[in-house]
Amino acid sequence: MNTVIKAKHQRLVLVLVALAALIGAGLLAAWALRNQASYFYLPAQMAGNPPEVGRAVRLGGMVETGSLRKEADGVTIAFVVGDGKAQVPVRFKGIAPDLFKEGSGVVAEGRIGPDGTFIADNLLAKHDEKYVPREMKDMTEAQARKTVQETR
Amino acid sequence: MPKGADHRLTPFMHGYANPARFLRLARTLTAPLLVAGIVIATLALAWGLFDAPAEQLQGDSVRILFIHVPAAWLGMGAWTGIAVASLTELVWRHPLAGIAARAIALPGAVFAALCLITGSLWGRPAWGTWWVWDGRLTSMLVLLFLYLAYIALADAATRDGNDQSRIPAIFGLVGAVNIPIIHYSVLWWNSLHQPPSITMGKSAMAAPFLLGLLAATIGFSLIFGGVVLARMRAILANQQAEARLRRRAMEAVDA
Numbered sequence A: 001m002n003t004v005i006k007a008k009h010q011r012l013v014l015v016l017v018a019l020a021a022l023i024g025a026g027l028l029a030a031w032a033l034r035n036q037a038s039y040f041y042l043p044a045q046m047a048g049n050p051p052e053v054g055r056a057v058r059l060g061g062m063v064e065t066g067s068l069r070k071e072a073d074g075v076t077i078a079f080v081v082g083d084g085k086a087q088v089p090v091r092f093k094g095i096a097p098d099l100f101k102e103g104s105g106v107v108a109e110g111r112i113g114p115d116g117t118f119i120a121d122n123l124l125a126k127h128d129e130k131y132v133p134r135e136m137k138d139m140t141e142a143q144a145r146k147t148v149q150e151t152r
Numbered sequence B: 001m002p003k004g005a006d007h008r009l010t011p012f013m014h015g016y017a018n019p020a021r022f023l024r025l026a027r028t029l030t031a032p033l034l035v036a037g038i039v040i041a042t043l044a045l046a047w048g049l050f051d052a053p054a055e056q057l058q059g060d061s062v063r064i065l066f067i068h069v070p071a072a073w074l075g076m077g078a079w080t081g082i083a084v085a086s087l088t089e090l091v092w093r094h095p096l097a098g099i100a101a102r103a104i105a106l107p108g109a110v111f112a113a114l115c116l117i118t119g120s121l122w123g124r125p126a127w128g129t130w131w132v133w134d135g136r137l138t139s140m141l142v143l144l145f146l147y148l149a150y151i152a153l154a155d156a157a158t159r160d161g162n163d164q165s166r167i168p169a170i171f172g173l174v175g176a177v178n179i180p181i182i183h184y185s186v187l188w189w190n191s192l193h194q195p196p197s198i199t200m201g202k203s204a205m206a207a208p209f210l211l212g213l214l215a216a217t218i219g220f221s222l223i224f225g226g227v228v229l230a231r232m233r234a235i236l237a238n239q240q241a242e243a244r245l246r247r248r249a250m251e252a253v254d255a
Helices: A002-032 A043-048 A141-151 B002-009 B019-051 B060-092 B097-126 B135-160 B166-175 B178-188 B207-254
Strands: A057-063 A076-082 A087-093 A105-112 A118-126
Touching (some): A002 B166, A043 A057, A043 A087, B019 B207, B060 B097, B060 B166, B060 B178, B097 B135, B097 B166, B097 B207, B135 B166, B135 B178
Parallel strands (some): A087 A118
Antiparallel strands (some): A057 A105, A076 A087, A105 A118
16 A cells, blocks of 8 residues: 555656656746747847848837828838837838738838838738727727726 | 555545446536537627627627637647646546546647637738748647647557557646747747737726627537547447457457
């Protein structure tokens, strides 16, 4: 009976030690990957440690409100991507996704030009974690809360 | 034979070590779980498809949320179940643990695949792309591959004989490392996928979306539970049939 308890406890300890080592290894790997596994540069990262001119990179952040304008040729757009710390001007020629607009997130694929402007080949809209019904979008926060209260 | 001794030591834990008792419970639960799950999931999805409000930015494509998010949760939860069953198998040698893990793997893989497919369909209108190799999408695809590998490994182990269930159990435990990686991928690394809308006690999701999502999750979870029980019964029945055949063959040789 004693030996049974012992064998079971031994197995439990062994498995737990192996599991701890495994989780440690996983955390180390994730930590080591923290730069490589990021899908894009933030504007602050791009300002602090810029990638070399011409290398294909991605830039992600918010489209600054009031910065979006169409150039004279009608298909090129220029805007500024910011993250609250730094700003990067971006130019893009092509069709932007539906959700691309001022004040919302964007990931631009392209390269830094010699003048510091980011030349994008492709734009991806980034949706945030907020889900708001269409009827509520023009309401203020207080109005929306009131509506939610009423319908409850 | 330590298994018999284990039995007497921890009657609580091994109350269902006897398949007959487990089978009685499983038989009564399978149909109610499946029926309730299908009814709740159908109602939730019908509401989500026809009656839920459109989202201010995503528009109607938000409706895929009611399949995508429960599928993602269950895909991750199922592997957590495999890991717990594998631990039970390795440490306590519970006779039903390996069977439970094998039964969970297939529905888990289906949910992981459903999550990837619906996410891709949503990504095209919302992001402007079907697929990107960011942390969240990549780690979720790895989870699907882990499921497929687990299923192949468990099948091979069963074919090779009864005492091989430890190898898939070790794989099930090791693969669990991917689950926190999936969860934290959007927090540790910049990713195109948004961070979680629902965190401890807080929701960045308006009430109608949240309630619909909860209902759909309950429905899918019940279906998942029913499928796992049905599959465990099938695996047990298979084992019994095989044991009976072997006994017959032995008797024939003796005679």
